[in-house]
Structure formats: structure tokens, C-alpha cells
Amino acid sequence: MRRGLAWAAGVAGAAWAVHAAPAVTACTPLRRAVLPGLAGAGAAGHVALTFDDGPDHRSTPQFLRVLAEHDVQATFFLLASMLQHDPDLGREIVAAGHEVAVHGWAHRCLLWRTPGATADDITAARDLIAATTGVTARYYRPPYGVLTANALRTCRRIGLRPVLWTSWGRDWRARATPTSIVDTVAGRLAGGGTVLLHDSDCTSAPGSWQRTLAALPRIITLARDRGLTVGTLGEHLGEQAGEHAGERAGERLAERRVVSA
Numbered sequence: 001m002r003r004g005l006a007w008a009a010g011v012a013g014a015a016w017a018v019h020a021a022p023a024v025t026a027c028t029p030l031r032r033a034v035l036p037g038l039a040g041a042g043a044a045g046h047v048a049l050t051f052d053d054g055p056d057h058r059s060t061p062q063f064l065r066v067l068a069e070h071d072v073q074a075t076f077f078l079l080a081s082m083l084q085h086d087p088d089l090g091r092e093i094v095a096a097g098h099e100v101a102v103h104g105w106a107h108r109c110l111l112w113r114t115p116g117a118t119a120d121d122i123t124a125a126r127d128l129i130a131a132t133t134g135v136t137a138r139y140y141r142p143p144y145g146v147l148t149a150n151a152l153r154t155c156r157r158i159g160l161r162p163v164l165w166t167s168w169g170r171d172w173r174a175r176a177t178p179t180s181i182v183d184t185v186a187g188r189l190a191g192g193g194t195v196l197l198h199d200s201d202c203t204s205a206p207g208s209w210q211r212t213l214a215a216l217p218r219i220i221t222l223a224r225d226r227g228l229t230v231g232t233l234g235e236h237l238g239e240q241a242g243e244h245a246g247e248r249a250g251e252r253l254a255e256r257r258v259v260s261a
Contacts, residue, residue: 046228138159
């Protein structure tokens with residue numbers, strides 16, 4: 001009996017280790033050194049500007065305004081749970097020339113989700129983004145930057161490329177300020193890098209997006225002063241934008257609703 005329990009515990013432990021092993025890539029220094037592609041390393045004279053957690057009707061339009069004022073296109077990693085409340089804003093992001101990518105449906109750590117829940121979350125988010133904006137996203141960033149084996153398998157199956165970041169502003173914190181955000185980004189801002197910011201406070205300290213918004217012009221200016229071009233991940237990685245496939249995505253969403261019903 002004891003041997004059987006020990007064997008079962010060992011199998012469960014091994015399965016958990018396989019499931020959770022990719023989560024070590026959440027360590028930014030390790031990721032930059034060992035897996036530069038996953039960190040978003042790209043063209044040497046370019047920086048990819050990315051935003052997580054939108055679209056948010058309270059804040060995202062203001063980010064779009066500032067980006068337009070500085071003639072910059074960025075990549076927005078969208079939460080489907082937010083997009084379903086503001087579909088027009090998702091379309092506005094694309095109409096303004098920005099790139100949309102997948103941040104999942106719900107902002108929940110994948111370590112504690114089953115394989116089926118993980119696959120459904122990523123796939124449904126990808127399909128809703130495509131059905132809403134008419135563009136099939138190419139990139140995926142997990143909540144908290146924590147990947148799992150199940151997430152990687154799902155991305156491979158549906159054609160998403162996981163991309164994290166090389167530099168971030170730690171802008172979600174209650175004690176963050178515009179200056180602290182700029183200084184934190186600046187410490188790792190270099191050619192070939194990918195910058196992470198947040199255009200919504202739906203998972204961050206209340207009002208944190210206002211400090212990020214105030215920091216944004218300074219970050220863009222800083223990058224340009226260093227001789228860097230600021231743009232989307234697609235430009236950064238030398239890949240074409242996602243295909244227009246809204247109708248097919250809408251069909252997949254409808255099929256999923258029928259099955260789940």
C-alpha cells in the first residue's frame with residue numbers, strides 16, 4: 001500500500017514538474033540570456049513596444065492618442081474578457097495601425113489551470129480577437145509571464161508564438177511613479193528589446209495606468225535618443241501581420257458555444 005502511494009506521488013510529482021517547467025522562463029535575466037527569442041529579442045536597431053491587459057474604455061483610448069501624437073505603432077496583448085465588453089475599441093486599435101496579440105481570456109496564472117482549461121482559454125481568446133478585429137493574432141503572452149507545457153502545446157497547435165519581454169516598467173505597482181517607470185525601462189532598454197507596459201489597471205493597482213501614460217512619451221523619446229526605432233512586434237521580429245480571418249474565427253466561436261451548451 002505504502003509503495004503504491006509512494007509510486008503515485010512520484011508520478012504526480014513528475015507530471016507537475018513537466019507541467020510547470022516552462023514557468024522558469026518567467027525569470028527575466030534567465031530568459032534574456034538563454035531564450036532570447038522567447039524574451040522578444042529582435043532587430044538590433046528596433047524596440048518593440050507592447051501593452052498588456054486591455055482594451056479598457058477608461059484608458060486605452062488615451063494611450064492610442066499619445067501613440068498617434070508620436071507616430072508610433074505598438075502591439076496590444078488583449079484579454080478577451082475585456083475585449084468582449086469593448087469590441088469597438090478592439091477594432092479601433094487595429095484601425096489605428098497597431099497590432100493585436102493574445103493575453104488569454106481570463107488573467108489567471110496557468111500553473112493552477114488544467115490542460116483543458118488552458119487550451120480553451122488561449123484558443124477562445126485567439127478566436128474572439130479574430131472575430132472582433134478581423135485579424136488573426138500571431139503572438140501570445142501568458143498572464144504574469146508564466147508559461148506551462150500545456151500552454152506551449154496549445155500555442156504550437158494553433159499557430160501562436162509565445163513572446164515575453166526584455167524590459168518592463170513594473171508599472172502595475174501602487175508605488176510606481178512616471179519617473180520610476182521610465183528609469184526601470186531605461187535600465188534594460190537596448191536595440192533588439194521588447195518593452196512591456198500596461199494600458200489598463202484591471203489587474204494592477206487602481207489608477208496605475210495614469211502613471212504609465214505619463215511615462216510613455218518619455219520612454220518613446222528615450223528610445224529614439226538612443227537611435228532606436230519604436231514599433232510593433234511584427235516589425236521587430238521581421239514577420240508579417242496576422243491574416244484577416246474574422247469570419248472563420250466567428251464560425252469557430254459559434255461551434256464552441258454549441259459544443260459547450
